[in-house]
Amino acid sequence: MPIYEYCCPKCGVKFELLRPMSRANEDAPCPTCKNGAKRAVSTFAAFIKSDSGSSSAVAGSGGCSTCSATSCAGCH
Numbered sequence: 001m002p003i004y005e006y007c008c009p010k011c012g013v014k015f016e017l018l019r020p021m022s023r024a025n026e027d028a029p030c031p032t033c034k035n036g037a038k039r040a041v042s043t044f045a046a047f048i049k050s051d052s053g054s055s056s057a058v059a060g061s062g063g064c065s066t067c068s069a070t071s072c073a074g075c076h
Ligand SMILES: [Zn+2]
Pocket: 008, 009, 010, 011, 012, 013, 030, 031, 032, 033, 034, 035
């Protein structure tokens, strides 16, 4: 599930919330004042946590083509 960032207009607190994409634009209850906090779109966090709990690093497309190392300083 994606993590969305919300900002409370009343007390200014920022918090993140895991919620389904279909509910991303709904107001989220502020943990401090229970006011409806709006989604902070400008700082949208594109983290996707896998259900297994481990955040697997995605193999970059800029990896080395001549060896299997992801960070390759020796073969270029
Ligand atoms: Zn608040």
